[in-house]
Amino acid sequence: MSDDEADPELLELLRQSLFVSTKRTDEISSDTGVLKDAEYIYSNAIDVSIDMYGTKAAAASIYTSMEERGYSTDAWSQHELHPKLTEGFSELDLVNFVFTMDLLNFSFWSELSEVERYQVDYRGKRWTGYNSLVACLRRAIDDGVPITTPSYWRSERASGEALKHVFRSATAEQIPLMDERVAILREAADVLHESFGDPEESVEETIDEPAAMPIDYEPAGRTDVPVTVSEAVADDRHSTEDAQDALASSNEAKGPSDAVDGNSLTTISSVQPLEAHQGELVQDVVPGAPATESDSPKDAADLRASEAVVVERLPPPDHSIVRLISKADHSAGKFVNLLVKHFPCFRDETRFDRKKVRLLKRAQIFVADLWAAFGGAGYGEFNDIHNLTMFADYRVPQMLHSLGVLSYSPPLYYRIQSLQTIDSGHSWEVQLRGCSIWAVELIRREILRNHAEAHVNAVLIDFFLYDLAKEGERTHEGLAMPHHRTRSIWY
Numbered sequence: 001m002s003d004d005e006a007d008p009e010l011l012e013l014l015r016q017s018l019f020v021s022t023k024r025t026d027e028i029s030s031d032t033g034v035l036k037d038a039e040y041i042y043s044n045a046i047d048v049s050i051d052m053y054g055t056k057a058a059a060a061s062i063y064t065s066m067e068e069r070g071y072s073t074d075a076w077s078q079h080e081l082h083p084k085l086t087e088g089f090s091e092l093d094l095v096n097f098v099f100t101m102d103l104l105n106f107s108f109w110s111e112l113s114e115v116e117r118y119q120v121d122y123r124g125k126r127w128t129g130y131n132s133l134v135a136c137l138r139r140a141i142d143d144g145v146p147i148t149t150p151s152y153w154r155s156e157r158a159s160g161e162a163l164k165h166v167f168r169s170a171t172a173e174q175i176p177l178m179d180e181r182v183a184i185l186r187e188a189a190d191v192l193h194e195s196f197g198d199p200e201e202s203v204e205e206t207i208d209e210p211a212a213m214p215i216d217y218e219p220a221g222r223t224d225v226p227v228t229v230s231e232a233v234a235d236d237r238h239s240t241e242d243a244q245d246a247l248a249s250s251n252e253a254k255g256p257s258d259a260v261d262g263n264s265l266t267t268i269s270s271v272q273p274l275e276a277h278q279g280e281l282v283q284d285v286v287p288g289a290p291a292t293e294s295d296s297p298k299d300a301a302d303l304r305a306s307e308a309v310v311v312e313r314l315p316p317p318d319h320s321i322v323r324l325i326s327k328a329d330h331s332a333g334k335f336v337n338l339l340v341k342h343f344p345c346f347r348d349e350t351r352f353d354r355k356k357v358r359l360l361k362r363a364q365i366f367v368a369d370l371w372a373a374f375g376g377a378g379y380g381e382f383n384d385i386h387n388l389t390m391f392a393d394y395r396v397p398q399m400l401h402s403l404g405v406l407s408y409s410p411p412l413y414y415r416i417q418s419l420q421t422i423d424s425g426h427s428w429e430v431q432l433r434g435c436s437i438w439a440v441e442l443i444r445r446e447i448l449r450n451h452a453e454a455h456v457n458a459v460l461i462d463f464f465l466y467d468l469a470k471e472g473e474r475t476h477e478g479l480a481m482p483h484h485r486t487r488s489i490w491y
């Protein structure tokens, strides 16, 4: 938008104040504005640019690899830790799990070595990064802690200690931003109860523990928001060749498979819903119980036997998130805007060149995860899923740079390579995030230009690039550090 164009938001406000607005004020648009803002950031960026040749080459490799893998929404359920209906999770359980996960789906990177960094013991493995979050939720559910039930987050049982136990680490490093995560859960529980709760659904006594964060979050990038100065750490070990090798080798590794419709829908099997077990007495490990995964099962059993284990009822089924979904009328864009309207922790917005820009990473990835988890049907049915953009995290930008799609000005490149910090909300951080969103859009357009029949959208391309980054991590020595590391709740 050039300087002399009127800001559409300002115009709308003026119309509303003059009562000449055509839009009902309470009407929720299905246009998130993220892609437009990403294009604005790209058009005005001076330290991050998109290489058109790199974009064309990446589009061709990504398309080939996705086709050969038959990459689709099915990949979501193939993730070892993602909950599945076939495991006995009900559809309500799945909705609540994905919401909980994406409330907390941010900032898992660590300065420490692969051995010392935050990691979670679950199913005999050590999980790091995003996987550590999913492992914590699964472990808590296995232990009978209703961590994915919103009413639990505001109940007396969800004490600080109990929640710390849920996210406990197998190493000395604890999960980053734990206070912020607790505040986000409590705030979301209050919003769900007040705006989407069922008066009939009995709610447990609420907790009066003050939220550790100001409830009304400032837009991302404000220094008064309790985030530590970001660490621009780049150990971008993936050279472009490495990344393209990773793409190529992933084709061999996957072998030929039927080309699958990018939106292929998994059928939702009807299984015994978990909430049917509601009301059963379950053992809830007393928070802080000394038994830990590293103890032998016998020790743990003995300790539990000697401890007065609190036997608690699971809370009643909580349909508040399902009610929230129903307000979106199967529009992904409208759902994202609803989340941003009601939940401050989803307001991933900042300023670039004096203009407010929206990036909305977690609001969008939640809708996308629902879409993928339900195979585009049921609670995951959205008629405009193609309106979602790439999710501006700290992993996919690294992949885009490795693939030669993103390139940096010498000052930014030097800043990243020399491990100097970039403040959260700094123009460089916004350029990296906004240009990543726009780059994935250009890749999507390039694929469809050459393969009009391809069933790809920004969500699947993003998921694919994230999974590729994680595969690259597993096949390359050590953990590739993300480019710009910002300790923030936004991504």
Ligand SMILES: Nc1nc2c(c(CN[C@H]3C=C[C@H](O)[C@@H]3O)cn2[C@@H]2O[C@H](COP(=O)(O)O)[C@@H](O)[C@H]2O)c(=O)[nH]1
Binding pocket: 075, 076, 079, 105, 106, 107, 108, 109, 128, 129, 130, 131, 369, 390, 391, 392, 393, 394, 395, 396, 462, 463, 464, 466, 467, 491
């Ligand atoms: N753009 C984008 N960002 C993603 C994901 C995912 C996982 N999505 C699953 C669902 C479908 C896919 O198949 C994946 O299996 C996590 N993240 C973000 O990365 C960071 C964690 O990185 P690390 O510390 O290395 O695990 C953190 O900001 C987290 O929010 C994604 O898909 N796209």
